[in-house]
Amino acid sequence: MNLTWSHAVLNVRDLDSMLDFYTGVLGFEVTDRGPIADGAPEIVFLSQNPDEHHQLAMVAVRKDDDRPNSLNHVAFRTPDFADVKTLHDALQGIDGIRVGPISHGNTLSIYFNDPEGNGIEVFWDTPFHVSQPHGTPWDTSLDEEQALDWVRETFGADETFEPRDGYYERRRAAAGG
Ligand SMILES: [Fe+2]
Incomplete structure (x- = not known):
């Protein structure tokens, strides 16, 4: 086994403001987006590595107002x-x-x-x-x-x-x- 790091997926509250920050400030590009199944929430894929489809992805399913606490x-x-x-x-x-x-x-x-x-x-x-x-x-x-x-x-x-x-x-x- 020789695992290399590929990506992380974040549960987010406000997809638009998160995308503004990650694309506008940090320079990521949206490489794909859409629901993973009919009626499912949209997932947005982000990368700035031409060899990696996505380095980050975001799904707008987060409901709590707490600080993130496990990552x-x-x-x-x-x-x-x-x-x-x-x-x-x-x-x-x-x-x-x-x-x-x-x-x-x-x-x-x-x-x-x-x-x-x-x-x-x-x-x-x-x-x-x-x-x-x-x-x-x-x-x-x-x-x-x-x-x-x-x-x-x-x-x-x-x-x-x-x-x-x-x-x-x-x-x-x-x-x-
Ligand atoms: Fe670090």
């Missing part, structure tokens, strides 16, 4: 450091969205909530590995070079801090490939 957060990777900063700034101006930057040493991340309170992380990989968990707030006004200097200063004294390539080469070797 801590879903996380998305971006290859561009600048995206994390741009998104951080864009989220600041949206009512009801709280955003906070956290670095795990191996990432520079922002954490925020969607309009229905689901936790989201968007992160950029640093070229480093450090054992987890680690988490320290970082300054999103830094440029890429400054941010990487800060990561080295902040996490570099940990004995497990190393180049990310070395860590993942060992993981692949241990997995037999």
